[in-house]
Amino acid sequence: MVEDLCFHLHDLVQNSAAAGANNISVTISDQTAKDIITMTVEDDGKGMDRRTLVKVQDPFFTSKNFKKVGLGIPLLKATAQSCRGDFRISSRVGHGTKVRARLQKSHVDCPPLGDLRETLLSLLVGFDMINIRFTYQSEKGEFALASEEIRGQVGDLHFSHPEIQRFLKGYIHEGLARVLVTLA
């Protein structure tokens, strides 16, 4: 298993989608001067009660009945904590969930960012029916994108349509190229 930050991002968005979210907001804040990278995923899915919230941070809990263990959240928590960062999860039943992981970029255990462009593209295409708001911030500037706005531009076509995928790919590549800073 390749454990880069995009792998975690993908898992968090997948969790939000599985929780029935209609809106998912993803923020990556890459602060070179402060040596911190922060990843936040917030959704309006079904949420979790307090007991579940404690349990999901335990590697042996999952609500997927075909799996014995859920690893996404415990792994991200352990990774964040092992690189002088922190991990927070808050949730309200019927309202949604917010997860935030912060990591010290220069720490030897800090995973690389991974392929953010491809990850974002696959999330937009894979979760076509969900409104995903994505923001990446660095000292170079900000790149933001909302699937709702893109949908308004492409009309009835699905994001999986080859032409739309090509458009999305170009848009993401160009937007991120301006602001992306690679991990130390």
Ligand SMILES: Nc1ncnc2c1ncn2[C@@H]1O[C@H](COP(=O)(O)OP(=O)(O)OP(=O)(O)O)[C@@H](O)[C@H]1O
């Ligand atoms: N955003 C969320 N909203 C509601 N429930 C969530 C959310 N994220 C996680 N959960 C709950 O926490 C459980 C554990 O999540 P985790 O990502 O650790 O494992 P998993 O998704 O079950 O399996 P894996 O990620 O290993 O495929 C999920 O099965 C789900 O019940």
Ligand SMILES: [Mg+2]
């Ligand atoms: Mg998961």
